[in-house]
Amino acid sequence: QKEVEQDPGPLSVPEGAIVSLNCTYSNSAFQYFMWYRQYSRKGPELLMYTYSSGNKEDGRFTAQVDKSSKYISLFIRDSQPSDSATYLCAMTRTGTASKLTFGTGTRLQVTL
Amino acid sequence: DGGITQSPKYLFRKEGQNVTLSCEQNLNHDAMYWYRQDPGQGLRLIYYSQIVNDFQKGDIAEGYSVSREKKESFPLTVTSAQKNPTAFYLCASKTGSKAGNTIYFGEGSWLTVV
Numbered sequence: 001q002k003e004v005e006q007d008p009g010p011l012s013v014p015e016g017a018i019v020s021l022n023c024t025y026s027n028s029a030f031q032y033f034m035w036y037r038q039y040s041r042k043g044p045e046l047l048m049y050t051y052s053s054g055n056k057e058d059g060r061f062t063a064q065v066d067k068s069s070k071y072i073s074l075f076i077r078d079s080q081p082s083d084s085a086t087y088l089c090a091m092t093r094t095g096t097a098s099k100l101t102f103g104t105g106t107r108l109q110v111t112l
Numbered sequence: 113d114g115g116i117t118q119s120p121k122y123l124f125r126k127e128g129q130n131v132t133l134s135c136e137q138n139l140n141h142d143a144m145y146w147y148r149q150d151p152g153q154g155l156r157l158i159y160y161s162q163i164v165n166d167f168q169k170g171d172i173a174e175g176y177s178v179s180r181e182k183k184e185s186f187p188l189t190v191t192s193a194q195k196n197p198t199a200f201y202l203c204a205s206k207t208g209s210k211a212g213n214t215i216y217f218g219e220g221s222w223l224t225v226v
Binding site: 036041090100102104 | 116118152153154155156160170200202217218219220222
């Protein structure tokens with residue numbers, strides 16, 4: 001079993017929809033949680049970063065962490081065609097030199 | 113502009129040859145990383161370095177080698193011992209040593225074995 005599980009999709013939604021992307025993990029020591037967006041043939045870019053449990057909002061994006069359930073989510077409001085990309089969750093803990101453990105990524109397609 | 117530069121973007125290698133991927137950063141970051149990305153497997157850590165002249169193996173180091181002679185440079189050599197080298201290679205860097213510091217990625221290098 002992988003340490004981080006993420007549905008690969010693809011997930012197709014109409015423009016303007018609310019998108020929910022999720023990851024589950026098994027290592028309770030993870031404390032830092034990130035979401036990266038990766039366009040085709042490009043490097044990942046950091047979208048959201050959360051420490052421990054709770055919510056964080058940045059514009060149309062909201063990241064949620066539920067450590068009790070070992071479950072993290074990324075919500076995208078008013079989705080746009082430019083949001084079409086692969087979304088990677090990543091996490092790490094102290095004492096690991098920031099070695100990130102990644103999910104496999106979810107491919108999102110926002111249609112007109 | 114500050115950032116992480118990887119070169120070449122696309123590289124073809126014949127079986128049995130070694131190739132070196134370049135990674136340069138001008139962010140003054142201390143730590144640097146090499147990840148490999150394959151379809152359906154996410155990113156996997158090859159090597160990482162927290163300071164100059166020091167580096168550690170990641171999860172899939174076999175068939176790869178690195179050096180860290182300068183703070184801004186962390187080249188990766190894919191040797192002929194790497195059995196399945198065709199992949200997308202990503203270099204990353206991070207300032208400081210705290211786990212919570214943010215990691216930034218370069219644009220990646222595509223390696224194809226022909």
